[in-house]
Amino acid sequence: MVEPLLPRRHPSLRGRPPVHSRRLVIDTISYVLVSGCAWRLVPWTTAYRVFAAWTADGTWGRVHDVLRGRVRARDGRDPRPSAAVLDSQSVKTCEGGERIGYDAGKRVRGRKRHVLVDTLGLLLGVAVSSASARDRPGARRVLTGIRRVFPRLRPVWADGGYVNSKDATLVNRARENEDIEIVAVPRNADVAGFQVLPRRWVVERTFGWLTRCRRLTRDYERKTAHAEAMIQFAMIRLMAARLADEHIEPRGPIETEAARRLAEDTNN
Structure with a gap:
């Protein structure tokens, strides 16, 4: 699935041919x-380079976009999506690096994935920033120019924090510049603990x-x-496995129960 999409070595290039096959590099x-x-x-010199x-x-990014279109077409969908879900995830970092900050809300020192x-x-778009960055600036990075890539995209469901009544800059810019409508899916404050929210559970599953x-x-x-x-490479690996019909068998009680319910819904 992946090999035909990788860049080719130009025949006019001189020098020693590659020692390791591309399959070995991808596997590494x-x-x-x-x-x-x-x-x-691992044998990292070639793989990391x-x-x-x-x-x-x-x-x-190019390989990812091609595989995403194939997965959507195989599922009977238009390769160009018409709706999307937006969210962020704060994760800890290890040692140093670019853009390290502290997310006071999640109490995480590291980075944030939008x-x-x-x-x-x-995946339609991803941007990694400091964990101290707010969600709305990160969302602007992801949404800027998104309609040029996905012209059919219209509604984007998101957390209520993206749609702040006091600061509607993100919503207005998305509507004026990208012709996108950001729709808030708020959390029920009366329910304690974890909630499976409509539409937003999709992006939470992607984080999983x-x-x-x-x-x-x-x-x-x-x-x-x-x-x-x-x-992007993690999603390439997942989509290539789907296109090759390499289905992952459920392991553990939670995965087994989820697979059973999905089978029941399909049969019904």
Whole structure:
């Protein structure tokens, strides 16, 4: 699924041919992502160099966008989504790096991931900032220019914090510049504990998919561009497995019960 989408070595280039196959390089990056180990615990010289180079030239983003369109088409959807869900996640960092801050609301020192997904939970846009950054500036980064990529996109469901009655700058800019309507899905204050909120549960499930990769349970990257690329690579791995019909068997009581309920809904 991935190999035909990767950049090719130009035939006019001279020098020693690559020692390691691209399949081995992709497997090494995937091993670092899933296991959460350090780069230097694997044959990292080639793998990290390729990962950094393809991050800089946008290869991961291009591969991700192609696979997302294929997954949506296979599910009977238009490759260009018409609705999306917006949310953020604060995660701790390790050692130093760019844009480290403190999220006083979540009591987390690290970075914040601003994520926009479609109604299937597939990634449409991601921006990594300091954890001290507010949600609305991060949302502006994700939404800026989004209609040029997804011209059918109209409603974007989000947390009530994005739609503040005292500061409607984000809502107004999204409506005027991008022709997007941000719709708040508020939390019921009368219910204590965890709630499954309409529409917003989709992006929470995407966060769950990401944190199954141990490299993403924290933010170990020193550069925010590499942190965004790791998120894209995690979704590439997930979508490629779906397109190859490599379904993950449920493990544990929660996954088993969820699979049983999903099967019942499908049969009904």
